[in-house]
Amino acid sequence: MPVSALLRPRKHARHAKPSKVGPVLAAGGLAAAFAVTEGAVAATSAHAGGSAAQFDRLAGCESGGRWNINTGNGYYGGLQFNLATWRGVGMSGYPHQASREVQIAAGQRLHDRRGWAPWPSCSRKLGLTGDGGVTSAPAASATKPAPPARAPRADRSRPATPPPFSGVFTTADVSRVSESVRAWQQQMKARGWKITVDGRFGPQSASVATRFAAEKGLRGTPGTVDAATFAAAWTAPVT
Numbered sequence: 001m002p003v004s005a006l007l008r009p010r011k012h013a014r015h016a017k018p019s020k021v022g023p024v025l026a027a028g029g030l031a032a033a034f035a036v037t038e039g040a041v042a043a044t045s046a047h048a049g050g051s052a053a054q055f056d057r058l059a060g061c062e063s064g065g066r067w068n069i070n071t072g073n074g075y076y077g078g079l080q081f082n083l084a085t086w087r088g089v090g091m092s093g094y095p096h097q098a099s100r101e102v103q104i105a106a107g108q109r110l111h112d113r114r115g116w117a118p119w120p121s122c123s124r125k126l127g128l129t130g131d132g133g134v135t136s137a138p139a140a141s142a143t144k145p146a147p148p149a150r151a152p153r154a155d156r157s158r159p160a161t162p163p164p165f166s167g168v169f170t171t172a173d174v175s176r177v178s179e180s181v182r183a184w185q186q187q188m189k190a191r192g193w194k195i196t197v198d199g200r201f202g203p204q205s206a207s208v209a210t211r212f213a214a215e216k217g218l219r220g221t222p223g224t225v226d227a228a229t230f231a232a233a234w235t236a237p238v239t
Helices: 038-042 052-063 083-088 100-114 120-126 179-190 203-216 227-235
Strands: none
Touching: 052 100, 052 120, 179 203, 179 227, 203 227
């Protein structure tokens, strides 16, 4: 599967806006800086996939070892994948809904292509290099390592947990920036809706809310986001 990514470097940022030309290969931490060029992502990596123990250590740095974490900011699970990255390595569903083993398998697939570069801060902090060892690790065996086992499909029947709901969104509040609105916009964008993530509930967000509610059969006031519509952004199946 051809893969490419176009990320704009930002200090202490996990992921930048995905390129429309292909899936983004990027994963970052709760306090990680991440910048990858399209050419670097396309290059073939000679690194091995890394062990489960090494990814356990990495998850401890990236997310406090919480494999089911979903804060509503668009990054999920122990290794803090975004959806474009997750799908780009052949996974389905949502990362935080998958088991630890499936998330590690996804991390190994990404590592096969990029080494530890997608997790720059934590990999440096933990001393992860090369095949997933530390700087002082012995030379790798001449025997070619076995490829990672095919990961089972993630269980999409388990609903995600939405963040706290702060009250009904209406365009009357368009001048006010709301973190709750921003989280909803990010989630809707991750689901594939064309929406600007700016924390302001304006006409574009109202239009998306109306169409989404109609698609899911929700009984709310058109052009608004009530508690049921808000929760459905995380719990309703992606269609």
